[in-house]
Amino acid sequence: MAKARVIITLKKTIMDAQGQTIEKALHNLGYQAVGDLRIGKYIEMDLNGADGADLPVQLDEMCQKLLANPIIEDYRFEIEE
Numbered sequence: 001m002a003k004a005r006v007i008i009t010l011k012k013t014i015m016d017a018q019g020q021t022i023e024k025a026l027h028n029l030g031y032q033a034v035g036d037l038r039i040g041k042y043i044e045m046d047l048n049g050a051d052g053a054d055l056p057v058q059l060d061e062m063c064q065k066l067l068a069n070p071i072i073e074d075y076r077f078e079i080e081e
């Protein structure tokens with residue numbers, strides 16, 4: 001069994017309104033060192049019975065087809081076997 005972790009973030013060219021709002025709130029709380037805060041998604045999944053050599057291809061397909069919006073989001077993944 002393998003475990004996969006997928007991290008999805010907005011592309012740098014896309015304004016992250018949620019990230020800006022949280023950054024401003026942190027500044028209001030006194031955390032002035034925070035800058036360029038971006039919000040993303042974290043997905044963790046077990047992959048039971050999947051072929052280890054084919055896992056990167058399958059995960060890339062999952063991200064392209066459903067988990068991420070490749071037009072506005074970047075993604076990366078890690079596989080732990």
